Amino acid sequence: MADPAGAATPSQLRHAEEVMGTVFSFDVRGGEPVAVKTALEEAVTGLHAVDEVFSTYREHSQISRLARGELTIEECDPEVAEVLELCAEAERLSDGWFSATYEGRFDPTGLVKGWATERAALHLVEAGVTGVSVNGGGDVQLCGVPGPQRPWRVGVSDPLRPGVLAAVVTAAGTDRLAVATSGTAERGAHIVDPRTGRSAVTDLVSVTVVGPRLTWADCWATAAFAMGSRQALAWLESLPDTEALLITAGDEVRCTGGLAARLG
Known part of the structure; x- marks a missing residue:
């Protein structure tokens, strides 16, 4: 297959896998087919292995046994x-607004999904793909390109208008980009304020963070939501290689200064 300009279009492999209580979607472009298929199978196996080790819902997972002192x-x-x-680094850089300790129990699930998604994408890059998008429950790690002179693009849902996009983020000009969103639209008030141990009560309905690594983008979106818009925006501006889109319950949109360069 060729694109309208006559350049070869990379081969495409897609896969969806239910794991960690959500769906991971893979969109893989280019590479040697047999090697890519093997790498995809390994990446999927790796996600299940992460769930086995880190799930707080599994009585015999290593993280549950660690919490019980076994x-x-x-x-x-x-x-x-x-x-x-x-997790310790995320807590330090967020001044405690990201925490992996709840009610005295170590729970790293706020970091693990983004970390596992990023790791799965990089495993496919190592196998020689020209582009890969891994979407882990709505948070996305992008590497490479989907085709000649075509960047990856990610739609950001408007939390106040179901079915409408608030923005479209483009990965043009970079080999690696991650997009993570925290908010109340999909899962309700599930984000905990680590300083009170209760659901975070802020003026925000969503925070979308854009950066090179999903491990951090996911953590920063969670921490920023717990902070509230005013403190979060100043903090996000201070982080290197990080941009963000914040939407308040009053339908006010606030952005970091460099976000416009990432919008398509």
Whole structure:
């Protein structure tokens, strides 16, 4: 197949997988077909392995056993120590607005999904694909390009108008881009204020964060939502390689200064 300009269009492989209580969607472009198929299978297997280790709903997961004191970190898979360090870094950089501790129990699920999505995308990049999009429950890691002179584009839902887009983010000019949204439109008041242990009560209905890595974009969206719009916007502006779109319950849109360059 060729595009209208005559350039070859990369081969395409799509897959959807139910895991971690949500759906992960893969859109893979280019690469050697057999190697790409194998890498996709490995990436999917990796997601299920992450769920086995980190699910707080599984009584015998390593994270549940760690919380009960039945395992030490040294006895867990190496990924547990890696995620624990990432959670500590996220808490430090957000001044405690992102936390992996709830009611005295370590719960890294606020970081794990983004981290696992990013890791799955990078596994396919290592297999030689020219482009990959991995959507983990609405948060997306993009790498490469979907076709010649065609960047990846991600629609951001308007939380106050179902079925309408608030913005379209483009990955033009970068080899790696992530888009993560936290808010109340899809799952209600599920974001916890780590300073009170109760649902965060702010003027925001959604925060979308754009950056190179979904691990951090996902954490920053959660932390920013808990902060509220005024504090969140100033904090997000201070983070390197990070842009954001904030929408308040009063239908006010606030953006970081460099977001316009990412809108298509």
